[in-house]
Amino acid sequence: DAKTTQPTSMDCAEGRAANLPCNHSTISGNEYVYWYRQIHSQGPQYIIHGLKNNETNEMASLIITEDRKSSTLILPHATLRDTAVYYCIVRVRTGGFKTIFGAGTRLFVKA
């Protein structure tokens, strides 16, 4: 699985959009970009994933650059409950979920 680089921490005001960047310059053509988050003391929670096109679901939007070397997770209206560690992972969809999670980005949403 390709390596990812994320900022250690970020702040966001409640109600504003939170934009979390991720660099994955060595991503392969068959690797997807996945985002998970871990709220304190809980298990990681799946957020969204994509291959080439931008994706949106009820939780977030995922913007992937045309060269696929970076992506941004967007939480459109961050709430205090979105305070968590966000993990960006790139992996193929086959071969089992063998992923090692990196350090992620600690997002602090402030009132």
Add this chain to the structure above:
Amino acid sequence: DTAVSQTPKYLVTQMGNDKSIKCEQNLGHDTMYWYKQDSKKFLKIMFSYNNKELIINETVPNRFSPKSPDKAHLNLHINSLELGDSAVYFCASTPTGGSGTEAFFGQGTRLTVV
């Protein structure tokens, strides 16, 4: 209904003891995993089972022995516990063996070895 449930949530035990952590998923998934999250917060895979068959074993000491009585359960037994085993252990499952989409995680078991 909890999709992936682990018991116990907290476990404090002395060095040298043997303990087990249980995991059950009610999602109908074929593949289950054990992850370890250490004090530095890195989540690392330990084992993966597909339909009761071990498919991933990531250089884990043989004191750790996973057991899958059926595809809905994956238990983790640890012999001769050491201080370094203190961590949070997460169970997870994915929809189909091999073609993983998103993984569903349990709430974790915080193991403290004293």
